[in-house]
Amino acid sequence: MLGVQNLTVRYGSHVALQDATVRFEAGSFSAIIGPNGAGKSTLLKTLVGLLPGTEGRVAFDEGHSARQCISYVPQQQTLDWGFPVTVWDVAMMGRTGRLGWLRWPSKRDRQLVEDALKETGVYELRARHIGALSGGQRQRVLLARMLARQGHLLLLDEPLTGVDSATQEQLMALLKTQAQRGRAVVMVTHDLEQARRWCDHLLLINRRIIADGTPEQVYTPANIEATFSTSHLGHTHAEA
Protein backbone atom coordinates (compact mmCIF):
# COMPACT_ATOMS: atom_id res chain seq x y z
CA MET A 1 0.00 0.00 0.00
CA LEU A 2 2.84 2.34 0.93
CA GLY A 3 6.57 2.05 0.53
CA VAL A 4 9.90 3.76 0.27
CA GLN A 5 12.55 2.95 -2.29
CA ASN A 6 16.26 3.66 -1.88
CA LEU A 7 15.46 6.26 0.74
CA THR A 8 18.33 8.26 2.23
CA VAL A 9 17.62 11.01 4.76
CA ARG A 10 20.22 13.52 5.91
CA TYR A 11 20.07 16.17 8.58
CA GLY A 12 22.84 18.45 7.37
CA SER A 13 25.84 16.16 6.98
CA HIS A 14 24.39 13.52 9.32
CA VAL A 15 22.95 10.46 7.56
CA ALA A 16 19.94 9.35 9.62
CA LEU A 17 18.78 6.67 7.17
CA GLN A 18 20.65 5.13 4.29
CA ASP A 19 19.29 3.44 1.17
CA ALA A 20 16.14 2.04 2.80
CA THR A 21 13.62 0.09 0.74
CA VAL A 22 10.50 -1.31 2.41
CA ARG A 23 6.77 -1.80 1.81
CA PHE A 24 3.90 -1.65 4.26
CA GLU A 25 0.81 -3.60 3.19
CA ALA A 26 -2.90 -3.14 3.79
CA GLY A 27 -4.13 -5.59 6.42
CA SER A 28 -0.72 -5.81 8.01
CA PHE A 29 0.46 -4.66 11.46
CA SER A 30 4.11 -3.62 11.17
CA ALA A 31 6.61 -2.65 13.86
CA ILE A 32 9.72 -0.55 13.26
CA ILE A 33 12.32 -1.47 15.86
CA GLY A 34 15.79 -0.16 16.60
CA PRO A 35 17.90 1.60 19.24
CA ASN A 36 17.77 5.34 20.03
CA GLY A 37 18.82 7.42 17.07
CA ALA A 38 18.36 4.53 14.60
CA GLY A 39 16.16 6.57 12.26
CA LYS A 40 12.77 5.13 13.25
CA SER A 41 10.96 8.46 13.67
CA THR A 42 12.78 9.72 10.60
CA LEU A 43 11.32 6.89 8.51
CA LEU A 44 7.83 7.54 9.86
CA LYS A 45 8.07 11.29 9.25
CA THR A 46 9.24 10.64 5.70
CA LEU A 47 6.17 8.48 5.09
CA VAL A 48 3.92 11.22 6.46
CA GLY A 49 5.64 13.77 4.24
CA LEU A 50 7.06 15.84 7.07
CA LEU A 51 10.66 15.62 5.84
CA PRO A 52 11.24 17.17 2.46
CA GLY A 53 14.60 17.05 0.74
CA THR A 54 15.17 13.32 0.99
CA GLU A 55 16.76 11.10 -1.63
CA GLY A 56 14.76 8.18 -2.97
CA ARG A 57 11.06 7.62 -3.43
CA VAL A 58 7.96 7.40 -1.23
CA ALA A 59 5.34 5.49 -3.21
CA PHE A 60 1.64 4.83 -2.62
CA ASP A 61 -0.34 2.17 -4.43
CA GLU A 62 -3.03 3.26 -6.81
CA GLY A 63 -6.11 4.55 -5.02
CA HIS A 64 -4.02 5.62 -2.05
CA SER A 65 -1.99 8.32 -3.68
CA ALA A 66 -3.27 11.13 -1.48
CA ARG A 67 -1.50 11.74 1.80
CA GLN A 68 -4.95 12.55 3.23
CA CYS A 69 -5.41 8.82 3.78
CA ILE A 70 -2.66 8.84 6.44
CA SER A 71 -3.39 9.12 10.14
CA TYR A 72 -0.21 9.99 12.02
CA VAL A 73 0.18 9.77 15.79
CA PRO A 74 3.38 11.57 16.83
CA GLN A 75 5.26 10.91 20.06
CA GLN A 76 3.10 12.08 22.95
CA GLN A 77 5.83 14.28 24.46
CA THR A 78 6.16 16.32 21.26
CA LEU A 79 2.65 17.76 21.75
CA ASP A 80 1.55 20.74 23.84
CA TRP A 81 -0.79 19.31 26.48
CA GLY A 82 -1.28 22.70 28.12
CA PHE A 83 -3.41 23.85 25.21
CA PRO A 84 -6.90 24.85 26.46
CA VAL A 85 -8.95 22.20 24.65
CA THR A 86 -11.03 19.21 25.68
CA VAL A 87 -10.73 15.53 24.85
CA TRP A 88 -13.66 15.93 22.45
CA ASP A 89 -11.93 18.84 20.67
CA VAL A 90 -8.75 16.83 20.12
CA ALA A 91 -10.63 13.86 18.70
CA MET A 92 -12.62 16.24 16.47
CA MET A 93 -9.32 17.48 15.01
CA GLY A 94 -9.17 14.07 13.33
CA ARG A 95 -12.20 15.19 11.32
CA THR A 96 -11.87 18.91 10.87
CA GLY A 97 -8.14 19.49 10.78
CA ARG A 98 -6.32 21.73 13.20
CA LEU A 99 -7.80 23.98 15.82
CA GLY A 100 -9.67 26.99 14.55
CA TRP A 101 -11.68 24.45 12.58
CA LEU A 102 -11.24 24.49 8.87
CA ARG A 103 -14.89 23.54 8.55
CA TRP A 104 -17.88 23.11 10.83
CA PRO A 105 -18.33 19.50 12.06
CA SER A 106 -21.13 17.58 10.37
CA LYS A 107 -23.41 15.05 12.02
CA ARG A 108 -21.20 12.29 10.59
CA ASP A 109 -18.10 13.95 12.05
CA ARG A 110 -19.70 14.00 15.48
CA GLN A 111 -20.77 10.36 15.17
CA LEU A 112 -17.27 9.26 14.13
CA VAL A 113 -15.71 11.17 17.04
CA GLU A 114 -18.18 9.63 19.48
CA ASP A 115 -17.44 6.14 18.11
CA ALA A 116 -13.68 6.72 18.30
CA LEU A 117 -13.82 7.99 21.89
CA LYS A 118 -15.93 4.98 22.88
CA GLU A 119 -13.62 2.53 21.12
CA THR A 120 -10.59 3.95 22.93
CA GLY A 121 -12.40 4.10 26.28
CA VAL A 122 -12.27 7.86 26.88
CA TYR A 123 -15.82 8.89 25.96
CA GLU A 124 -16.62 9.55 29.62
CA LEU A 125 -13.70 12.01 29.70
CA ARG A 126 -14.84 13.93 26.62
CA ALA A 127 -15.44 17.24 28.42
CA ARG A 128 -12.16 17.13 30.31
CA HIS A 129 -9.27 19.48 29.58
CA ILE A 130 -6.41 17.52 27.99
CA GLY A 131 -3.96 18.95 30.52
CA ALA A 132 -5.80 17.03 33.23
CA LEU A 133 -5.26 13.59 31.69
CA SER A 134 -2.86 10.82 32.69
CA GLY A 135 -0.25 9.54 30.22
CA GLY A 136 -2.34 6.51 29.30
CA GLN A 137 -5.47 8.63 28.84
CA ARG A 138 -3.55 11.03 26.59
CA GLN A 139 -2.41 8.15 24.43
CA ARG A 140 -6.00 6.95 24.10
CA VAL A 141 -7.12 10.43 23.04
CA LEU A 142 -4.43 10.48 20.34
CA LEU A 143 -5.65 7.11 19.13
CA ALA A 144 -9.23 8.40 19.13
CA ARG A 145 -8.17 11.31 16.93
CA MET A 146 -6.45 8.82 14.64
CA LEU A 147 -9.54 6.56 14.42
CA ALA A 148 -11.85 9.52 13.82
CA ARG A 149 -9.77 10.48 10.82
CA GLN A 150 -10.66 7.19 9.13
CA GLY A 151 -7.30 6.95 7.36
CA HIS A 152 -6.15 3.85 5.50
CA LEU A 153 -2.60 4.13 6.80
CA LEU A 154 -2.08 4.43 10.52
CA LEU A 155 1.43 5.55 11.48
CA LEU A 156 2.22 5.65 15.18
CA ASP A 157 5.43 6.80 16.87
CA GLU A 158 5.94 4.94 20.16
CA PRO A 159 2.25 4.72 21.08
CA LEU A 160 2.98 2.64 24.19
CA THR A 161 5.24 5.11 25.97
CA GLY A 162 3.97 5.98 29.46
CA VAL A 163 1.13 3.46 29.25
CA ASP A 164 0.59 0.71 31.85
CA SER A 165 0.84 -2.89 30.72
CA ALA A 166 -2.92 -3.63 30.83
CA THR A 167 -3.63 -0.54 28.71
CA GLN A 168 -0.79 -1.46 26.36
CA GLU A 169 -2.49 -4.78 25.65
CA GLN A 170 -5.80 -3.02 24.94
CA LEU A 171 -4.16 -0.54 22.60
CA MET A 172 -2.30 -3.28 20.74
CA ALA A 173 -5.56 -5.22 20.34
CA LEU A 174 -7.21 -2.06 19.00
CA LEU A 175 -4.42 -1.57 16.43
CA LYS A 176 -4.52 -5.23 15.44
CA THR A 177 -8.26 -4.87 14.80
CA GLN A 178 -7.56 -1.90 12.54
CA ALA A 179 -5.15 -4.04 10.49
CA GLN A 180 -7.72 -6.84 10.33
CA ARG A 181 -10.19 -4.30 8.93
CA GLY A 182 -7.80 -3.79 6.02
CA ARG A 183 -5.75 -0.82 7.16
CA ALA A 184 -1.97 -0.69 7.07
CA VAL A 185 -0.79 -0.13 10.65
CA VAL A 186 2.85 0.86 11.24
CA MET A 187 4.18 1.45 14.74
CA VAL A 188 7.56 2.52 16.07
CA THR A 189 8.38 0.66 19.27
CA HIS A 190 11.25 -0.31 21.56
CA ASP A 191 9.41 -3.36 22.83
CA LEU A 192 10.64 -6.39 20.90
CA GLU A 193 8.53 -8.89 22.79
CA GLN A 194 5.30 -6.98 22.28
CA ALA A 195 6.06 -6.52 18.59
CA ARG A 196 6.72 -10.25 18.24
CA ARG A 197 3.38 -11.11 19.85
CA TRP A 198 1.16 -8.63 18.03
CA CYS A 199 2.73 -7.74 14.69
CA ASP A 200 3.01 -9.83 11.53
CA HIS A 201 5.69 -7.64 9.94
CA LEU A 202 8.85 -6.42 11.66
CA LEU A 203 11.49 -4.05 10.45
CA LEU A 204 14.79 -3.88 12.32
CA ILE A 205 16.70 -0.70 11.56
CA ASN A 206 19.87 0.99 12.61
CA ARG A 207 20.38 3.80 10.09
CA ARG A 208 19.85 1.17 7.43
CA ILE A 209 17.46 -1.75 7.21
CA ILE A 210 18.94 -4.72 9.03
CA ALA A 211 16.01 -7.14 8.61
CA ASP A 212 12.52 -7.08 7.12
CA GLY A 213 9.99 -9.93 7.40
CA THR A 214 7.82 -11.95 9.76
CA PRO A 215 8.84 -12.20 13.45
CA GLU A 216 10.19 -15.71 12.79
CA GLN A 217 12.34 -14.50 9.90
CA VAL A 218 13.58 -11.37 11.62
CA TYR A 219 14.33 -12.38 15.22
CA THR A 220 17.66 -14.11 14.81
CA PRO A 221 20.60 -13.52 17.19
CA ALA A 222 22.64 -12.11 14.28
CA ASN A 223 19.95 -9.58 13.36
CA ILE A 224 19.42 -8.49 16.98
CA GLU A 225 23.18 -8.09 17.40
CA ALA A 226 23.49 -6.08 14.18
CA THR A 227 20.57 -3.83 15.21
CA PHE A 228 21.51 -3.10 18.80
CA SER A 229 25.30 -3.39 18.94
CA THR A 230 27.08 -0.08 19.37
CA SER A 231 29.95 -1.24 17.18
CA HIS A 232 27.51 -1.29 14.28
CA LEU A 233 26.54 2.30 15.04
CA GLY A 234 30.18 3.28 14.91
CA HIS A 235 30.56 1.48 11.60
CA THR A 236 27.62 3.35 10.07
CA HIS A 237 29.05 6.59 11.38
CA ALA A 238 32.26 5.86 9.53
CA GLU A 239 30.32 5.18 6.33
CA ALA A 240 28.43 8.44 6.74
Ligand SMILES: Nc1ncnc2c1ncn2[C@@H]1O[C@H](COP(=O)(O)OP(=O)(O)OP(=O)(O)O)[C@@H](O)[C@H]1O
Ligand atom coordinates in the same frame (compact mmCIF):
# COMPACT_ATOMS: atom_id res chain seq x y z
N1 LIG B 1 15.66 17.73 13.12
C1 LIG B 1 16.84 17.10 13.24
N2 LIG B 1 17.99 17.75 13.02
C2 LIG B 1 19.18 17.12 13.11
N3 LIG B 1 19.32 15.81 13.43
C3 LIG B 1 18.21 15.12 13.67
C4 LIG B 1 16.90 15.71 13.59
N4 LIG B 1 15.98 14.78 13.88
C5 LIG B 1 16.67 13.64 14.14
N5 LIG B 1 18.00 13.85 14.02
C6 LIG B 1 19.06 12.84 14.20
O1 LIG B 1 18.84 11.77 13.30
C7 LIG B 1 19.06 10.53 13.94
C8 LIG B 1 17.79 9.68 13.84
O2 LIG B 1 16.79 10.31 14.64
P1 LIG B 1 15.36 9.63 14.85
O3 LIG B 1 14.56 10.58 15.68
O4 LIG B 1 14.81 9.20 13.55
O5 LIG B 1 15.76 8.34 15.70
P2 LIG B 1 14.82 7.27 16.45
O6 LIG B 1 15.23 5.92 15.96
O7 LIG B 1 13.39 7.63 16.29
O8 LIG B 1 15.30 7.45 17.96
P3 LIG B 1 14.54 7.35 19.38
O9 LIG B 1 14.35 5.88 19.66
O10 LIG B 1 15.54 7.94 20.32
O11 LIG B 1 13.26 8.13 19.29
C9 LIG B 1 19.51 10.84 15.35
O12 LIG B 1 20.92 10.78 15.39
C10 LIG B 1 18.99 12.24 15.59
O13 LIG B 1 19.85 12.93 16.49
